Amino acid sequence: MQNALGHLSIGEGHGALPPATTFVLTGGNLSMKVKNNIHWVGKIDWELRKFHGDEYSTHKGSSYNPYLIKEEKVVLIDTVWGPFAQEFVENLRREIDLDQIDYIVACHAENDHSGALPELMRHIPDVPIYCSKNCAKFLKGLYHQDWNFQVVKSGDRLSLGSKELVFIEAPMLHWPDTMFVYLTGDAVLFSNDGFGQHYASAHMFNDLVDQADLFQECLKYYANILTPFSPMVTRKIKEILDMNLPLEMICTSHGIIWRDNPSQIVEKYLQWADNYQENQISILYDTMWESTRVMAEQIAAGIREVDEEVTVKLYNLAKSDKNDVITEIFRSKAILMGSPTLNNGILVSVAGLLEEIKGLKFKGKKAGAFGSYGWSGEAVKNISQRLTDSGFELVDEGLRLTWSPDEEGKKTCREYGKSFVQSL
Template sequence: MVALTHQGTHLRALNRLTLQTNTIGENTTAIRCLDWDRDRFDIEFGLRNGTTYNSFIIEGEKTALVDTSHGKFRQLYLDCLKDLIDLSTLDYLIVSHTEPDHSGLVKDVLKLAPNVTVVGSKVAIQFLENMVHQPFKSLIVKSGSSLDLGQGHELQFISAPNLHWPDTIFTYDQKTSILYTCDVFGMHYCDDYIYDEEPDLLQADFKYYYDCLMGPNARSVLAALKRIDKLEIDTIATGHGPLLKHHIPQWINDYEKWSKEQAKTDNLVVIFYDEDYGYGEEIARHIAQGLQKTEVNIDLIDLSTTDPHETRQLVYEAKGLVLGMPSQSDDHAQVIVNTILAVAHPKQAIGLFESGGGEDEPIYPLRNKLQEIGVTEGFPPILVKTAPTPNTEKMAEEAGTDLGQWITRDRSIKNIKNIDSGLERALGRISNGLYLITANKGEIAGSMLASWVIQASLEPLGVAIAVSKDRAIESLLHPGDRFVLNVLEEGNAQGLMKHFLKRFAPGADRFAGVKTYPAQNGSQILANALAYLECEVISRTDCGDHWMIYSTVQRGRVSNVDGLTAVHHRKVGTHY
């Protein structure tokens, strides 16, 4: 083992960064970047024992690097990497997924290894193209793909979407029986042990990590466990914490037990798509993003690999179905579509979308057959003829949210009915003004009627807005985004409220028929608003079912100095 310490004469105790290299298999080296004092992860998760970022080198006749590291380790990591291998001859860079703590140094490696081929899932390669902003050679892999490095190191790839990013893949080396899983089976735990020497010390952090990152996708965890069930695994090379070697059955059994406890079929939506046909996967994942806002359970199923028995069971359990049109010439996919038609029932909602591959199964005859069964249409068909634009992607996301809101409507109605005459009615006596938020981001425009708005700071001038997590506009309100807060006027708000409270079809122009003009930040100012404020998002805070958006105010204007802000009075505090 080699240990390197971050160099610098003014390091504080709370910034200890060290690095380890270890041989973990034949011609296989682990590079572990140890972040001893990190106390937060993904903003909302507190850490007690720091964390590590693990990267791996596999050397056969060709050489592969599995993942990189966090940007804070740039010099330490790159110096170590150059000592271990000749980067100018690096053949492959395998990207397990593109979260920055694992791909933060991909661009640096591409600069030092200009001939390298980047290996990843289709979604990962697309994400990387937007991250590194330079051309690179790539190889797209999925379950069943393999890559022969020579000397027995034949790599087998396993798709593991949504664990916990949509682009995740596992890599299994036949030579060493090492399974590289990135975030899966990891934990935020930093110590000098390369392996799981003391499981009792690790158990709490292992469970905490599962609960935070894997538990919300329990059904996807079970699907991934099923895909690796037949592998002979000597070591699980994780992206965080110690590698797992001595107690592998225990760790896998824990994941299976916890996932079965959480993988409920209540409010299950199954999305069927063809991973290799047209733009089906891209559209499916944007629909899934919209569904996630409504806290339904989601299964993403590849039409080209699923079997009729599994399909029958999933469709029977599902409350919602989404189907991307497969190729007319794909016989297996046609069998699956027919299975869906045979099992679908009137208590379900369904949405259809084209994949845009050039020979899609016709969408409207299938829609007619489903309507004859009596299923509810969760969103109008999404038609895709060319490469998806940001507007297409936003339409798909909004469609997913609409479907999810239909699925969870009974829960929402029940929550409204279960009103306590004391607390909820007292909370409802907090009155608020009425505002219309407008936001533009490139080609995408959004709006939202809001009442939970307050001035939050004087220096700098700032406002805070509570935005429900299932609102379409929330994706346009991340740090750095800009919007306009339009203040509605007492006695002159009904027309605007009626317009913006109606239900819009996914992708519809929300400003059609409304007088607006552009603000300096690119968003829309309502001509009939009492006042407006141009704002920039600084931070988002998780507040349960809402995001609290804190923003600074750059400029504003009042159209009627004698006007008063429209006020919203609620009867209860459990709904708007």
């Protein structure tokens, strides 16, 4: 079947899906049959609330998804995060004699995928690890071990008997070492961080979970992690499409597995990578004595007076989750950012978010700045400069008001909101 993506051939799937996820209890953890001889042997992390240190919020937990393929040759694709290393190895031993593992594939060196490697390699130190050149370098840097690395590149193949693994390098999605792996015969793409999300579920398949939750977490994951690499996302997807591979399932390294119409998440990635925006304006601010908050609310009222169709969302940055806010920026065609002036500068929550979005390299979005002040008023100028440095197109010079807005000041804010939306 050829779909709207072009050459990518997607299995129908509908009507042929198992009615539920089938788990097997293995020593307190769960293993799961994914398809034929492919088994998920990972860890569902229900308690996870922060990831990448404290950089990424995971309100719905996550999972670490290694896969064990039992063909004529047995291969393990990735492991789990370090805190679960011993548990992972113990459960893996209940699934298979470790000495029966012929190969290990490391798609990505980051700790959440490779953390259990040191513990696993204590038991099978000579098993070859197939990975990209950068991955071998990074694993040596992380764990200071010279394991039996077998460096592969795009197009290389590894025979498992009647089926083969095809290696597809995917640098900067989202590390320089990242690699996808495709299993012939079963038409399964092991995509590592690509197409994944931080989402803990006992069901594990996309057709069995809440679709609103699923796509919200996918969007958040893309917005916060993959946005800077959007050009590479587009190129890599088109490269895979041109390989004309049949594809019936995408096995991610976090969250759910795409078995029902896996092309839907590929199509979403192509949309999100193309300077994505919705008809939304996000107003982001912090406030000391409520003056800047009042400005934000009045600006929002002015926008709505002119355009009833546009979605307007307000976030106090001192009280909002930054990753959720970044997701809303990703959705927005324009943002307004406000802060009172403090020590000739801006409040720390505003400064922190500006630093985050500079690194994310948003494209095709417009912006403006606002804020109240007492006697100097540099905040608006500082915000405007940082927005420009981050790639946003400034609509105007921004809006400054002294002290707390009176009725005339509130009217000025509403007029500013009208002018802002009319200029988009």
